Amino acid sequence: MATEAEQLPLVLILRPFPYIPSFQEKFSNRFRTLKGTDLSMPVNEFLIKECQSVKALVCGAKFAHTKDILDCLPSLGCIVLNCVGLDNIDLDECKKRGIVIGNAGTVYSEDVADLAIGLLIDVLRRISSGHQFVRSGLWPINKEFPLGSKLSGKRVGILGLGSIGSEVAKRLVAFNCIISYTSRNKKPSVPFPYYSNVVDLASNNDILILTCDLNKETFHIVNKDVMSALGKKGIIINVGRGPLVDEKEMVRLLVQGKIGGAELFELDNVVLAAHIAWKTVESTSALHELVISNLEAFFSNKPLLSLVKYD
Amino acid sequence: MATEAEQLPLVLILRPFPYIPSFQEKFSNRFRTLKGTDLSMPVNEFLIKECQSVKALVCGAKFAHTKDILDCLPSLGCIVLNCVGLDNIDLDECKKRGIVIGNAGTVYSEDVADLAIGLLIDVLRRISSGHQFVRSGLWPINKEFPLGSKLSGKRVGILGLGSIGSEVAKRLVAFNCIISYTSRNKKPSVPFPYYSNVVDLASNNDILILTCDLNKETFHIVNKDVMSALGKKGIIINVGRGPLVDEKEMVRLLVQGKIGGAELFELDNVVLAAHIAWKTVESTSALHELVISNLEAFFSNKPLLSLVKYD
Structure with missing residues (x-):
């Protein structure tokens, strides 16, 4: 007989999550995780070998959901992003496969x-x-x-x-x-x-x-x-x-002085920021709550809280 | 007979003014100036020697209007500040002498x-x-x-x-x-x-x-x-x-980490600013207009536009 932990829904993690330690327990009480964040083999190989039954995954902006990747995940029904942008996701392929997507919504x-x-x-x-x-x-x-x-x-x-x-x-x-x-x-x-x-x-x-x-x-x-x-x-x-x-x-x-100010290196009329626009202690906690709620909704056959409507 | 320029009211300048070049003409069409900004003698000596008839002066935050200084300016009736704060002015002495003060008002x-x-x-x-x-x-x-x-x-x-x-x-x-x-x-x-x-x-x-x-x-x-x-x-x-x-x-x-952030040297939780809170191109122009209008008002026996009420 499977233990209680073994009966929890499986979530593939393609970016370290939760990254706030205090959310670790809340997360692991709800989901089993399969980590694909620090692989010793090519990602496609890992997906084919280990992830054939994976229905949901959590990832960030940089992981490219191309047709090739999606082909390796035949059971996938849900992508939960810890960001807002969809620019690395092949939406046509997701649509064909009926994959629902939840993003960070308005937390940031x-x-x-x-x-x-x-x-x-x-x-x-x-x-x-x-x-x-x-x-x-x-x-x-x-x-x-x-x-x-x-x-x-x-x-x-x-x-x-x-x-x-x-x-x-x-x-x-x-x-x-x-x-x-x-x-x-x-x-x-x-x-x-x-x-x-x-x-x-x-x-x-x-x-x-x-x-x-x-x-x-x-x-x-x-x-x-x-x-x-x-x-x-x-x-x-x-x-x-x-x-x-x-x-x-x-x-x-x-x-050349043809525009006045912006954000880039080595110029005094420029301010640089290390991709921190969305990053505060408060919004990061809010994101953790949202990711967990999105996954719970998916596994309960309910609409995601921050469902992305794409067509 | 005095030339037209010699008939203009005399203004003592204790801080470079106008410091926007485009205001130079407007200023010198209205006032004669006596510069006390780059003196080769002690300021008291200069005031006693050159400024006995001075009725109005323009100065910044750093010039200390002490009793000693005011004693050297027996004709003074008006101080026009290019700043807001009155912390370097002996207000009791000004009151005794009936000196009116105009500051930068709300331009900043x-x-x-x-x-x-x-x-x-x-x-x-x-x-x-x-x-x-x-x-x-x-x-x-x-x-x-x-x-x-x-x-x-x-x-x-x-x-x-x-x-x-x-x-x-x-x-x-x-x-x-x-x-x-x-x-x-x-x-x-x-x-x-x-x-x-x-x-x-x-x-x-x-x-x-x-x-x-x-x-x-x-x-x-x-x-x-x-x-x-x-x-x-x-x-x-x-x-x-x-x-x-x-x-x-x-x-x-x-x-010691007992407060979170402020503005001082050598600490990452600190932001430093070079006394620039009030300084923009637009507010500096507005200040120049205001200083000129205050002086004009004084010499026409009208109330200053940004008269400081002190008691």
């Missing part, structure tokens, strides 16, 4: 919006470069630190007014910014002006904030034309995936 | 409030230390950067709910923060809870934001007791004068 939206505002103030007011200036001991010697620029009154264009973009807009209203946006479609309930294309949005704004998904339509959506339209005082804040921006082009324009 | 309030929010997000989300982490090349080697903390939902106590404090509160509401404050007196029109002392404010909050004036009552208002009450996860954002905080004590508590 406030944190990402907060960081977008923080980065924006940082770039405008030169907080990070000022911090380096003072820390390097330059302040007493070279008294004049270049003037920053005011946030209040600036025109801010938001790319993608979803959950994160809406939180960004809400915050910017309190800073007296003038807000407009673009998205796949105009949103009837939103009071801000809508632009149907990104070049027009850039032409009419001082700042662009990128909060949209990365997909085929949005790859390099901020290209040379958009950056030129934004102009040489323009500022780009990308809290979405890197490839939303043609970064080679952006670096060229930053170096 | 939005910028200071913006920077307070920027510094707060920076400390909570470790933007400056993350920027250094990525720039130093550590990210690819040491993937794990410590988790930040969420702003939304945090309890924020504001010290001094004046023009700047009110702008800070307005912004924090949009971040879903829980706000309370202390000030000399409870403000009847304000919806946030009031604490009559700073220790109670600190006990009941995660974050303290200092926006009050520096004066005898507020010198070291954030002392050891306040910092202990705030606790070891507590964060202090000081956009007022440095001596509002007992900084020696703060450094000791930061090093």
Whole structure:
């Protein structure tokens, strides 16, 4: 007879989870786990050898769910992501196989919006470069630190007014910014002006904030034309995936002074962040709860709490 | 006969002004200036020798208007500050002599409030230390950067709910923060809870934001007791004068991990800023306009636009 633990539903873990130790017990009381995080063999081989009965898996943004991988997991019915973006998942293949997908939903939206505002103030007011200036001991010697620029009154264009973009807009209203946006479609309930294309949005704004998904339509959506339209005082804040921006082009324009600020190496008008927009103690706990609830829902034949609707 | 320029009212300049070149003409069309910014003799000697007829002067925060200095300026009727704080001015002596004072008024309030929010997000989300982490090349080697903390939902106590404090509160509401404050007196029109002392404010909050004036009552208002009450996860954002905080004590508590974050040297949980809270291109222009208008008002026997009421 199987022990109680052996009767728990099996979950394949393709990224260390739970990574908050206090969730370990809660997780292991509910699920058996099969770890594919630190393999001594090629992943396809492991999947074919060990995972033929796996119905659900937990993974992060970087694991590519290609047709090849999905072919190795014939029983798979559910993918639970600890991120929001679906850019590494072959959605057509998932649809064919009837695989349901749960992502991180909106647990990160406030944190990402907060960081977008923080980065924006940082770039405008030169907080990070000022911090380096003072820390390097330059302040007493070279008294004049270049003037920053005011946030209040600036025109801010938001790319993608979803959950994160809406939180960004809400915050910017309190800073007296003038807000407009673009998205796949105009949103009837939103009071801000809508632009149907990104070049027009850039032409009419001082700042662009990128909060949209990365997909085929949005790859390099901020290209040379958009950056030129934004102009040489323009500022780009990308809290979405890197490839939303043609970064080679952006670096060229930053170096030449043809846009004002962004986030990249070796330039004083640039702030760098180590993919932390979504990462706080609080949101990480919320994510753990959500992943567990999504898996419980799947194994109880209920809809996932943060079911991704894709077509 | 005096030339037209010689008939213009005389203004003593004790700090370089205008420091935006485009204002030079506007200023010199209205006033004759006597520069005391780069003296080859002691300031008292210069004042006695050259400034006996000076009725108005422009200066910054650092010039100390002591009784001794005022004794050297028998004709002085008006001090125009390019800052907000009055901490270097002997107000009793000014009152005795009937000297009117104009300060920077509210031209900086939005910028200071913006920077307070920027510094707060920076400390909570470790933007400056993350920027250094990525720039130093550590990210690819040491993937794990410590988790930040969420702003939304945090309890924020504001010290001094004046023009700047009110702008800070307005912004924090949009971040879903829980706000309370202390000030000399409870403000009847304000919806946030009031604490009559700073220790109670600190006990009941995660974050303290200092926006009050520096004066005898507020010198070291954030002392050891306040910092202990705030606790070891507590964060202090000081956009007022440095001596509002007992900084020696703060450094000791930061090093010992007894408070969570603030703004000082050599610590990763600290963000430094080179006295830039008020400094943007836009607010600096607004200041220049205000200084000129204050001087014009004084010489036309009208009330200053940003008259400081002191008693």
